[in-house]
Amino acid sequence: MTRPMKETVKQLISDALDRARAKGDLNLAETPDIIIEEPKDETLGDFATTLAMQLARSEKKNPKVIAEVICGFLKDGNDAIDSAQVAGPGFINIKMSADFFRKRLREVVEQGRDFGRSDVGQNKKVLVEFVSANPTGPLHVGHGRGAAVGHALSCLLNMAGYDVSTEYYINDVGNQMNMLGRSTWLRYKELAGHKVTFPDDGYKGDYIRDIAQQVIDKDGTRHLDKPDEDALTFFRQFSKDSILEGIRNDLKEFRVEFDRWFSEASLDEDDSVNRAINWLRDKGFVYEKDGATWVKISESQDAADRVIIKQGGERTYFCSDIAYHKNKVDRGYDLILDLWGADHHGYVPRMQSVLKAMGYGEEVFKILLVQFVALKRGGKKVSMSTRSGEFETLSDVVAEVGVDATRFFFLMRSADSHLDFDLDLAKKESPENPVYYIQYAHARICSVFRTAEKQKVPFPELDTTDLSQLKEAEEFALIKKILAYRECIEKSALTLEVHRIAFYLHELVAIFHSYYKQHRIVTEDRERTLARLLLLDCLRNVIASGLSILGVSVPEKM
Template identity: 45%
Template sequence: MGFNPVGQLETELISALEDALDKVLADHDKSIEKPEIEVEVPREKEHGDYATNLAMVMAGRLSTNPRKLAEDLVEAFDFDLVSNLEIAGPGFINFHLKNDWLYQTVNQVITAAEEYGQTEKGKGEKVQIEFVSTNPTGPLHVGHSRGAVVGDVLANIMEEVNYDVYREYLINDAGNQMDLLGESTYLRYRELFGKEIHMPENSYQGNYIIEVAEELKAEYGDKLMEMDEKEALIISREKAYEHMLANIKEDLAEFRIEFDNWFSERTLHEENKIQEVIKLLRDKGYIYDKDGAIWFASTEFGDDKDRVAIKNDGSPTYMAADMAYHYDKLERGFDHLINVWGADHHGYIDRMKAVIEAFGYDRDTLEIIIVQIVTLLRDGRKVPMSKRAGDFVTMREVMEEVGRDAARYFYTMRSTDSHFDFDLDLAKKESTDNPVYYIQYANARIHSILDNAGDLISEAGDADLNLLQDESEVDLMKMIARYPDQLELAAARRAPHMIANYAHELAGAFHGFYNRCRVITDDKELSLARLQLVRAAKVVLENVLRVLGVSAPEEM
């Protein structure tokens, strides 16, 4: 894997703190359990490059004043790259580092190139991420788009830190909604032959249904009018299903989202997987019969009530299909399952974790990420949507209006647990008010500098980076060095927005440097040092944009 200067530096800092703590404990002449030592980057840069609360954690165990303990730790601390230590507040220790590690990082970033940021944090753990998984009853709309990008970017992030990631889409192609899709299509087909129809209130009524009906007419002529209605409905359903699934796959591919597997729910029914799981759980004592139905005793695992698995008419519930599907996932050998769900699935979490536990696995083997709803704004006003009525904005329409890059970035830039107002007008702006434009403009500026550097580029690798002393230069180097740590944090917290925000901060650091420091000057040595810094910024900015699935244009 690639070089991780931040991780290495933090490891060395922690090791030096452990040595200092050992010296302090020896002075106290006490044998006491030591905590896991942590260091973090302070929010305010005047508080140093790193900070630790070790003195505050240990003070209680030693029955001593935390500031006094901090003073003892500072006195015992020894680490070459630290220029200054200070004690703040009740006992925080702030570390101010020399710039040497930053100069090392600049050169190592350029050497690592596309591998910069990659770490071994995931240790090859097999993780399945299931996302989108919408019913194939219509085009993907704006609500699906956010979960699609979140799942895709999270998968990219986790791959960068060495998780073995498998992307999967569950095709919900069984059940009543598919029959309703077929009925809606068949009615529109009859309408094309002049028949008066009545569309049920819960039917699918978008123009896309008429498109499928027209395809049916082109393929079958009036033959469906003459055949048994039951058979005609099946043909209509399958035609609509094929059309919708192809549409979904095409839209996702256009949005730069690919899956390792498209799992058909129908296979669970066709291969008797649902009944197998019901028997498995019955043998374990977690299935019982009541009122003619078959129930799963999910309350034994913390759910608020037991759940019907097989209805009294013998048909399986959605719950039963999900039980079989998740058992299939576990049987395929994944170490961890992550489901990216919409906000309307929040009440489903406890019952699915109960299922995992009933199978004999730790309930945390399954992790659910709930993605809150998206509200589209145009001219400052909310854009209304209603899927069954067909009055909704599709994922493709948003892509075409604002572009793939802006759409992907905007869907990623807020935490999944917060509602998101997607300002279409802002996403189309070609100004630095638009965050994705601001980031891509930084990349274009980098390329412009490098294009104008001429033969100096070939000498930049030997530059004296000690010449980089300006505050904006140091800030940019620190931001570059943070990238591996940001990837690890974003992976651990399942927080793609952290990488989107980092990209914006990195672009800001570069713009600040660009506005303050002329790169090509009469001072050749300084020019070479700044060119090397620009080259490092290029590597990291393009790496982070690749993870976000956003293009890195060389000119704007």
């Protein structure tokens, strides 16, 4: 695994600073943090640093003067750097040599499909919990966004050198399960010809009737003869299993799988809940008041203490959640990530407070909020209420738009910003659709290779390919962008922002399309053809790698 490109540049500058200090041209009481960025205008150079401006105060010199000094030492006996120039108020623009890029490309070829893989994760154990929708109904598009983001994030972290596990937490305990069972039981009676009064807070969706029908198809009406208690137990279990099955299928269809499905009920079975409460009690976080049991967190981030055991002895949802997270902590993760729907943001401080008590501060326990999705059709927003709108479920949207487009649309925006999902646009198999733009590039490259094969051009091998055949400005632009992939992975992983990958791919592919239009790959010039093919093979690997992280398919033909 090689170092990211900017690290190399940083080292070159650092060396230059050392030489400047040794010669007494700069004081440098402290070694500054060197930040490498890209110049606004590409023609200015490949990299830039504002170092001189940052040093101006401590050196008590004009930034321009400092920049000149650094430039002098930078160019000193160095074949990686072509030029280093001062611009504006004290920017240092650095142009790397053609050989520098060719050497780097060579390394990319050697790494093959592993290029981009990083070790910033230091093999840390990380748990990503996402979706975790209650098993009381089918997944809607909001869950779909969470699924896409969570899954892509785990792939990304894996790529960045983390040891990743994924988990879906099933809230299969409590009132909502009772209500679910009751709702199905009532629909069942209804289907059997009985008159029932359906409660206002029951689950009214059509899927409940479907489940009831399943029971009739399977067992007929024999459950009518059971005592209510027994019937409810049956319907509760059956409904939950049926809905969970549906959720699993929807997710599988959406190419999202989990390492573990964690049942809330299991926390009871192994006494985790009591142990978690006792643990908190030992730490002095628990007290009794008004016949209920409270957890004391008002002094940390949350505004008020919260009830964990109600007057009636029943536990709150929060209580189970504490136990669940205690369980996560006990499993020894270095990093715990929760992806929640944005509507739960009010719940964030109390969970953070508890985790903090368990020794997991904000650096190791992170809650990522995934904002809502607004579906649009014909320029108008589709209502997302449970009763209206045919396209509110994930599976309906996937059926209409396709997995690739759906996933890409969920991932092309930062997760914490509201998303307008334009169904008409996502459905188009045409230029306006950004998914195809990237996939098309991959298919196009594959097509070029097919052409090369037809013309008996051998697959380019590193030993037999002369990379100095790559001379065009567009080729260097492409190489530069390919080389930036590794940094993109690291940056995205560290900031937990998957949408950067989508943007990167779009930019990468744009350079390719432009290059392709201007320069022919397969020509009579065999040497040059091989060099260009090798470049395209690297590009193809990066596109495939990036799309795989996003969970978007990588077509060889379209």
